[in-house]
Amino acid sequence: xxxxxxxxxxxxxxxxxxxxxxxxxxxxxxxxxxxxxxxxxxxxxxxxxxxxxxxxxxxxxxxxxxxxxxxxxxxxxxxxxxxxxxxxxxxxxxxxxxxxxxxxxxxxxxxxxxxxxxxxxxxxxxxxxxxxx
Amino acid sequence: xxxxxxxxxxxxxxxxxxxxxxxxxxxxxxxxxxxxxxxxxxxxxxxxxxxxxxxxxxxxxxxxxxxxxxxxxxxxxxxxxxxxxxxxxxxxxxxxxxxxxxxxxxxxxxxxxxxxxxxxxxxxxxxxxxxxxxxxxxx
Numbered sequence: 001x002x003x004x005x006x007x008x009x010x011x012x013x014x015x016x017x018x019x020x021x022x023x024x025x026x027x028x029x030x031x032x033x034x035x036x037x038x039x040x041x042x043x044x045x046x047x048x049x050x051x052x053x054x055x056x057x058x059x060x061x062x063x064x065x066x067x068x069x070x071x072x073x074x075x076x077x078x079x080x081x082x083x084x085x086x087x088x089x090x091x092x093x094x095x096x097x098x099x100x101x102x103x104x105x106x107x108x109x110x111x112x113x114x115x116x117x118x119x120x121x122x123x124x125x126x127x128x129x130x131x132x133x
Numbered sequence: 134x135x136x137x138x139x140x141x142x143x144x145x146x147x148x149x150x151x152x153x154x155x156x157x158x159x160x161x162x163x164x165x166x167x168x169x170x171x172x173x174x175x176x177x178x179x180x181x182x183x184x185x186x187x188x189x190x191x192x193x194x195x196x197x198x199x200x201x202x203x204x205x206x207x208x209x210x211x212x213x214x215x216x217x218x219x220x221x222x223x224x225x226x227x228x229x230x231x232x233x234x235x236x237x238x239x240x241x242x243x244x245x246x247x248x249x250x251x252x253x254x255x256x257x258x259x260x261x262x263x264x265x266x267x268x269x270x271x272x
Contacts, residue, residue, distance in 0.1 A: 001200050001271055009199075009269045013262045020258030024251040031231070031247035054187060 001064055004080050008060025011088065015052025019045055044095035051091050051114060059083065059121055066128045079124035083117040090114035134197050137214045141193025144222060148185025155181055169236050177232055184254065185225050192217065192261055199268040213264045217257050224253030 001009070022045035029038045063080055074080075093102070093110030134142075159174040161167055168174065196214055201207035208214060227250030235243030 001269065003271070006269050006271065010266070013266060013269070016258055017262050020255050024255035027228070027251035027254075028248040031244035031251070049183065054191070057191065 002074070004074075004077060004084070005060040005064040008056050008063070008084060011084075012053050012057035012060065015048045015056065015091075019048035019053055022048065040099055043098065047091055047095045051087065051094075056084075056087060059087070062125060066125060067130060067132055068128065075127060076124055079120045083121035083124065086113045086117035086120065090117060135208065137208070137211065137218060138193040138197035140218055141189050141196065144218075145186050145189040145193060148181050148189060148225070152178060152181040152186055173232065177229055180225065180228055184221065189221060192221070195265060199265065200270055200272070202268050209264050209267060213260055217261045217264065220253045220257035220260065224250045224257060226250075227253060 022041045025038050026042060026045055029035055059080070063074065063077075068074055090110040090113030093113065094107045095110075096102070097106030097110060155174055155178040158168070159178050162174055196208055202209040227246050231243045231246035231250060233243075234246055
């Protein structure tokens with residue numbers, strides 16, 4: 001598994017554990033209420049599992065299994081790394097913006113960073129999506 | 134394809150059907166209020182979709198396709214892998230059962246079932262990561 005895929009997959013696993021932990025706390029607190037403030041973790045729970053776990057794992061696996069160029073080259077892999085950085089920055093801003101008392105523009109910037117991450121990855125992976133021959 | 138992956142993947146498709154059945158129930162309940170009590174079908178719908186379908190499919194394919202851990206234990210601990218399968222599915226089924234119990238039997242019992250279901254799901258996720266982490270590596 002190439003280096004970029006290892007980073008993306010491991011980050012995805014970290015988000016999976018934290019997202020499941022937040023989800024477990026939310027669900028158990030909904031069943032047997034012991035800390036109403038836990039409800040504030042809901043945006044982070046959704047963001048971590050959707051963007052952090054599923055999207056990030058998909059980007060890592062795509063880099064690994066989609067056909068490579070001649071000689072096993074990946075292409076403009078710096079764009080994939082840029083996407084990984086933007087995605088993770090965006091996830092943290094969207095998840096913890098409100099929780100950490102950041103200004104209201106923080107989640108907006110976070111979502112824009114996630115969109116930019118998707119665009120950077122699209123530009124990177126597009127030429128590799130082609131027939132094997 | 135190893136047996137555990139087949140179980141994960143087949144179960145994920147069963148949950149996909151269950152997802153859309155619960156989706157129909159959620160819409161019907163929203164329109165005609167046919168389900169008694171404070172039952173919340175929509176959260177069940179999302180959890181069946183994200184955990185039962187998407188995550189379970191990823192767990193199954195990951196167990197099959199990620200680089201082997203070692204020659205002796207290619208998929209690391211088979212026993213832990215089966216424990217993940219049991220915990221994930223047991224946790225999800227408890228979440229669904231909790232809503233049924235809340236609607237037709239004892240509300241408090243439903244709350245406790247939900248809390249236990251949440252614990253099983255957390256154990257499933259943690260165990261999957263523990264068993265998979267060492268397989269995320271180069272050749």
